[in-house]
Amino acid sequence: MFTGITYQSMDSKGRVILPQKFREELGDSFYVTNGFNNKYRCIQIMACGEFDRLRNQIRELPAIRAIKLQHILVAPATEVSPNSQGRIQIPQALREGAGFTKELVVLGMDTRIEIWDKETYNEFMAETMEESFEEALELLRL
Secondary structure, three states: OEOOEEEEEOOOOOEEEOOHHHHHHHOOOEEEEEOOOOOOOOEEEEEHHHHHHHHHHHHOOOHHHHHHHHHHHHOOOEEEOOOOOOEEEOOHHHHHHOOOOOEEEEEEEEOEEEEEEHHHHHHHHHHHHHHOHHHHHHHHOO
């Protein structure tokens, strides 16, 4: 299970350091692809097994939905491995699609990891806290 938030800088080659605890849980290689958020773009990282599970779920959907999700999640997916400094290369198309600048936020999101541009993440969180927090608490029945 991935949890926690860290702030990282992306270098000029599009590399970012993943926290050691995340790298240990992910293994030697894993997938990076588009995130699930439609309005605020991010990327996500999944262990190979989790990505395979997602691909299998997509295949079981009606064809038109499966094809759309394959375009969004499967086609841009890239298998990556951290270098000796713990950095991964984020593909240029994913960096551009998520609007990455230099400052990033790396989030543990249970079975996956999200990476956001810091400014975009702050905007997303401000909106989320304002619009959805109370509703989410009601659904959880706390």
